[in-house]
Each structure stands twice: as structure tokens, then as C-alpha cells.
Amino acid sequence: MRVQPLVIGDLAVPIPVVQAGMGVQVAKSDLAAAVARAGAIGCISSVGLGTLEGSYAQYTEESAKHLAMEIRRARELAPKGVLAVNVMVALANYDEIVGVCVREKVDIIISGAGLPLSLPGLMNGSTVKLVPVVSSGRAMKVILKAWHRRYERLPDAVVIEGPLCGGHLGFTCAQLAAPETVPITGILADIRAELAPFEALYGRRVPLIGAESIVTADDAVKMIGLGFDGVQIGTRFICTEESGIARASKEMYVRARERDVILIASPMGMPVRVLRTPLTERVEKGEKIPFKCPFQCLRACQANTARFCIADAMVNNVFGNTDEAIFLTGPAIGRVNNIIPAEEFFEPFKGICA
Numbered sequence: 001m002r003v004q005p006l007v008i009g010d011l012a013v014p015i016p017v018v019q020a021g022m023g024v025q026v027a028k029s030d031l032a033a034a035v036a037r038a039g040a041i042g043c044i045s046s047v048g049l050g051t052l053e054g055s056y057a058q059y060t061e062e063s064a065k066h067l068a069m070e071i072r073r074a075r076e077l078a079p080k081g082v083l084a085v086n087v088m089v090a091l092a093n094y095d096e097i098v099g100v101c102v103r104e105k106v107d108i109i110i111s112g113a114g115l116p117l118s119l120p121g122l123m124n125g126s127t128v129k130l131v132p133v134v135s136s137g138r139a140m141k142v143i144l145k146a147w148h149r150r151y152e153r154l155p156d157a158v159v160i161e162g163p164l165c166g167g168h169l170g171f172t173c174a175q176l177a178a179p180e181t182v183p184i185t186g187i188l189a190d191i192r193a194e195l196a197p198f199e200a201l202y203g204r205r206v207p208l209i210g211a212e213s214i215v216t217a218d219d220a221v222k223m224i225g226l227g228f229d230g231v232q233i234g235t236r237f238i239c240t241e242e243s244g245i246a247r248a249s250k251e252m253y254v255r256a257r258e259r260d261v262i263l264i265a266s267p268m269g270m271p272v273r274v275l276r277t278p279l280t281e282r283v284e285k286g287e288k289i290p291f292k293c294p295f296q297c298l299r300a301c302q303a304n305t306a307r308f309c310i311a312d313a314m315v316n317n318v319f320g321n322t323d324e325a326i327f328l329t330g331p332a333i334g335r336v337n338n339i340i341p342a343e344e345f346f347e348p349f350k351g352i353c354a
């Protein structure tokens with residue numbers, strides 16, 4: 001099967017792959033630029049950028065300054081590439097981070113981990129493409145209605161995350177215990193049904209990007225064959241030369257098998273899929289890992305009752321302090337056996353992209 005470019009408004013991306021925004025510091029300018037240079041969409045994660053010292057002093061300013069630096073660097077490294085930034089709705093500094101994306105003129109903002117209901121209102125006349133992330137027809141409906149009523153705006157594309165994705169998940173624990181009850185094909189059909197009247201109203205079709213356990217070009221082609229216009233891939237890109245975490249952490253991911261992947265409750269208020277580590281074992285036993293919270297990075301996090309600080313645990317991943325870290329992942333990590341340059345992932349696409 002030959003695959004078509006992913007067309008989002010006036011952007012035509014030869015390889016219909018979006019590299020997922022992955023925090024903390026997994027997906028920075030090096031990874032996003034390598035992917036964009038290969039002819040797909042590179043994406044910077046906007047969460048937890050900058051240094052710990054800088055963040056302790058001025059969290060919002062530190063994040064904004066370093067996001068701008070990462071965007072500029074990615075542009076320098078991949079001047080012709082298509083660049084996205086992932087902004088989680090759960091972030092306390094959401095409005096400021098979106099403001100940086102607008103000022104720095106990224107091509108696309110991808111926004112999930114909550115419903116990005118206010119996103120079009122933060123655009124200040126910018127033409128950046130807006131791509132919400134959803135996991136159900138119901139979430140899609142709420143976004144479509146709100147964007148239409150408040151802003152007369154239709155999403156430029158939509159990322160649909162299935163229950164077998166990596167990281168935070170927009171599903172209940174019961175659904176995640178029986179993922180076959182919420183197949184991505186069913187979610188796709190529900191979302192298409194919600195989109196149809198709005199697509200008719202605005203006179204354009206919204207491209208749909210499927211995400212769930214894609215590790216190879218073959219997996220991507222299969223997902224596109226289900227009726228998607230493109231795919232979003234996270235877990236495979238953690239184990240690339242360009243991802244921003246320590247070598248020791250990448251090696252831990254490579255050694256992991258699917259049986260090492262578990263679900264825990266995240267301080268973000270959603271289930272999160274991670275590798276089992278000494279830290280998660282302590283958390284699962286009910287222990288509360290003491291921490292100080294100098295900044296409220298997540299809107300919903302209750303620092304006094306949270307079992308652990310997800311920011312601390314993810315920064316430990318960045319530095320390779322593996323015992324104190326959490327490792328967000330998808331079950332697909334069981335099929336990731338090596339650390340490769342991102343470009344290598346795209347080689348098989350050369351023969352199949354139109």
C-alpha cells in the first residue's frame with residue numbers, strides 16, 4: 001500500500017507521521033528537528049523545560065523562556081520542516097505556553113490531557129493549526145460545540161488516542177482493564193459521526209491521526225488502512241539517539257518487556273501507563289513519597305495528598321536516576337529493542353510514500 005501525504009490546511013507532510021510530544025524533556029528540539037528533517041511532523045513537548053533551579057525560582061518564566069529557545073533551535077536545525085508543540089491542558093501555565101507557541105510561530109499546536117476548550121481564544125489572530133487530542137466521541141462533541149459556539153472554529157486535525165497508548169490516558173480504569181471494549185476503530189467511527197455535521201457546516205474535512213502502539217512503518221500503514229489520514233507515535237521515539245533523556249534511562253526502556261508495563265494513578269488525575277520501577281512499587285504499596293512543591297505545575301495536582309511528585313519523578317528519568325524515576329511508556333515498548341537515530345525509523349517510508 002502507498003501512503004498519501006498528511007494534509008493539514010496548507011501544510012502537506014510527505015510522511016504522514018506525527019512524532020508525539022513527550023514530556024519531561026523526552027521530545028525537545030533535537031528529536032523534533034530530526035523527525036521534521038525526515039519529512040514527518042516533529043513535536044516539542046512544552047512540559048517541564050528549563051532547569052530545576054530556574055523553575056524553583058520562576059516556574060512560568062523558566063518554562064516560557066526555554067520553550068522559545070527549543071522552538072528556535074528546532075527551526076534552525078530543520079528550517080523547512082513542519083514543527084508542532086504539544087501543550088497539555090492540565091498545565092497550570094497553559095495560557096502562557098500557548099502564547100509562546102503563537103509568538104514563535106510554530107506550525108501546529110497539539111493539545112490534550114484535558115479538553116482544550118479555550119485554545120482558539122488564545123490565538124491573537126495567529127494562523128497556527130489547532131489539533132485537539134481525544135479518546136472518545138463524547139470528548140470530540142464537547143470540543144466541537146464549544147469551538148463552534150465561542151469561536152466559529154473547526155479543528156485543523158484531530159489526534160485520536162486509543163486505550164493502548166503510552167503515557168496519560170483518557171479512559172476509565174475499567175476500560176483500560178478491557179481495552180478490547182474500546183477499540184480504536186469504534187472510537188474513530190464515533191468521532192467521525194460527531195464531526196460530520198460540523199464538516200458539512202464548514203465545508204471541509206478534518207484529517208484524523210490515530211495513535212496507539214505503533215513501532216514500525218508496517219504498524220503505521222495498518223493504522224492508516226483503518227481509515228486514518230496519519231499516525232502519532234510516542235514510545236518508539238523514546239529510544240532514539242535524539243530523545244532528551246539520559247542514556248541509562250533509554251537503556252532501561254530497551255530492556256523492558258510488555259510484562260513490565262503497568263497502570264498507576266497519576267497526580268494529574270488520570271491513569272498513566274509506566275514501567276514498573278522501585279518508585280512505582282512503593283507507590284503501589286500505598287507509600288507516600290515525601291516531596292516539596294515549590295511550583296504548582298499541574299492545575300489538578302493536590303500536593304498535600306499526591307502519593308508522589310510526577311515532576312520530580314520525570315526529572316529523575318531525564319537524569320538517569322532510574323530508582324527514583326517514572327518511565328511513561330506504551331505496551332509497545334516490548335517491541336522496541338534498540339536505540340536508533342530517528343531518521344532510521346523513516347527509511348522504510350521512502351518506498352511507500354506518494
Ligand SMILES: Cc1cc2nc3c(=O)[nH]c(=O)nc-3n(C[C@H](O)[C@H](O)[C@H](O)COP(=O)(O)O)c2cc1C
Binds near residue numbers: 024046112211330
Ligand atoms: C514518555 C511519554 C511522554 C508523554 N508525554 C506526553 C505529553 O507531554 N503530552 C501529551 O499530550 N501526551 C504525552 N504522551 C502521549 C503521547 O503523546 C502519545 O499519544 C502516545 O505515546 C502514543 O502512543 P504510543 O506511545 O503507543 O506510540 C506521552 C507518552 C510517552 C510514552
